[in-house]
Amino acid sequence: MITALLILAYCLFSGHADNNGVLQMPERLWRSPGNSVEMNCSHNKDIDHRQMYWFKQVPGEEITLLVFTTVGSEPDYGKFSKDKYEAVKDVVESGSLTVKNLDAGDNALYFCAVKKHCGANTLQH
DSSP states (O other), X not given: OOOOEEEEEEXXXXXXXXXXXXXXXXXXXXXXXXXXXXXXXXXOSOTTOOEEEEEEEOTTSOOEEEEEEETTSOOBOTTSOTTTEEEEEEEXXXXXXXXXXXOGGGOSEEEEEEEOOOOTTOOOO
């Protein structure tokens, strides 16, 4: 019997583009173990919102940052492996996350979030 893994993808904080200008698609994904899955995140905020974060939350556990991306820089996977996760951000308005070689530990909620870039001479209150 083939067991399918459910991967739920939601936008950070609201899950809807209407509320915060961030849209994550698709909302729900089913894939068999061993396959890969790609999630896309886009926003309609200004061009200063160039930083994108991808998070994962396994049921019953705390949310974990998987990767930080920004246009023109290599993704920062922190303690995670690029062999498992691949983030792409070629334009300010969108990016993607691919989870490779799915297994039971990938059954989780995945969140994307965007953040405004603060330059060295910018002070935000």
